[in-house]
Amino acid sequence: MSTPDLQRLLTAPILPTLLRLAAPNVLAMVMTVLVGVAETYYVGRMGTTPLAAMALVFPFAMLTQMMSAGAMGGGVSAAISRALGASDLVRAHSLVQHALLIGLGAGLIYSALFLLWGPDFYALLGGRGAVQLQAVQYGQVLFAGAVLVWLLNTLASIVRGTGNMRAPSLALVATAGLQIVLGGALSLGAGPVPALGMVGVALGHILATAAGVLYFLWYLVRSQGRLTLHLQGFVLQRALFVDILRVGAVACLSPVQSVLAILIFTGLLAQLGTEALAGYGIGQRLEFLLIPIAFGIGVAAVPMVGMAMGAGQVARARRVAWVAAGVSALNLAVIGAVVTLAPDLWARLFTQDEAVLAYARQYLVTAGPAFPFFGLGLTLYFASQGAGQVIGPVLAGTVRLVLVAGAGWWLAQHQGTAGDFYGLVALAMLLYGVVTAAAVAFTPWSPSAGRASK
Secondary structure (H helix, E strand, O other): OOHHHHHHHHHOOHHHHHHHHHHHHHHHHHHHHHHHHHHHHHHHOOOHHHHHHHHHHHHHHHHHHHHHHHHHHHHHHHHHHHHHHOOOHHHHHHHHHHHHHHHHHHHHHHHHHHHHHHHHHHHHOOOOHHHHHHHHHHHHHHHHOHHHHHHHHHHHHHHHOOOOOHHHHHHHHHHHHHHHHHHHHHHHOEOOEOOOOHHHHHHHHHHHHHHHHHHHHHHHHOOOOOOOOOOOOOOOOHHHHHHHHHHHHHHOHHHHHHHHHHHHHHHHHHHHOHHHHHHHHHHHHHHHHHHHHHHHHHHHHHHHHHHHHHOOOHHHHHHHHHHHHHHHHHHHHHHHHHHHHOOHHHHOOOOOOHHHHHHHHHHHHHHHHHHHHHHHHHHHHHHHHHHOOOHHHHHHHHHHHHHHHHHHHHHHHOOOOHHHHHHHHHHHHHHHHHHHHHHHHHOOOOHHHHOOOO
16 A cells, blocks of 8 residues: 555545445345354254354354454554554564564464363363364364464454555455355365364365465565564563553453353343244344444454554544444444344244244344444454554453453343343443443543554
């Protein structure tokens, strides 16, 4: 990206610029969702036990992506965009090296954590017998490649930090397509390739991710973008680690809180029976489709906010944050209105069981009106990364977690109905959005906060 391109991010009209940057991100995230659908289909053909085993591993696989792409990745993009906004190219190039070291270290730790204690985590989620055994076999292979996932998302975040959304998004779309093909061939077999079952799905994931990492390394080493990865002359600088980690490390608490809230709520709702849990599961699938929209818009806001902060344009940075949040809330409000008025459009895609459909309808009608608040909060969380002020939005996630755990426990002790629990989900979304908006509104943003480089 040339200097005039960077200047346009600081001067061009906010809404059209944001939409142009967000579109490829949303496409890449939709492809990620399609990977999950395809892999679930492959495993579903193997039987019920593999599906149950995959369900045990899924929250931790999702956490890998959320931490490396959205949390730490946001910290990387924000630090680089602030340096570019301040016209400090030397610092921006050094941040590339430090970001890669952070991604490598975090990935190795994540891999070690789940290779050593994965079986215990699956047992805590209720895995027993053959289900736990297959979860362990699948997880051991999958998380052996966690370091590649961290590197892939770190590299993509480096490029996004320059304001270039097209190149990383196209690379991630290609990686996702390759993962779908390899996962199907290796798990179910194709021609001379034997069927490896769940292990094949995990191997397809690792091979495709490795290909994506190699592409991004080539892209940066060959100076295809705004920044170049220099493999020599690397000097460790504590200030640069701090610049990334003061945002990325704190932001990592948010996905941990989100996954904990899901796990707690799922465990509480399971006490009401299979139909109630299945109805919630159908609604939860829709929530996972909402995340790419809010993520795509939020990640596009990070470099716009970061460059504005680096250039000392605090008022513009705040306008970008609120415009992005408004676009995300509007999009999710439309989806929420559709499923509230016509829940069967979504629910009947997954089941024809009337008992399950009744619960799914109840969930969608109850939670649908709260979707825009979820989008508002999540997008403001990303925009705050660009400003280097992420503590408030993270604390909003803490409020949501405490509400789900505390009110959920109270409902469980007082024979709460499925409708009560579904209402709790809606209330938690609403509170998350309102508290995040309040945190952003009342937290001072200043060039000194955005420009740690100076």
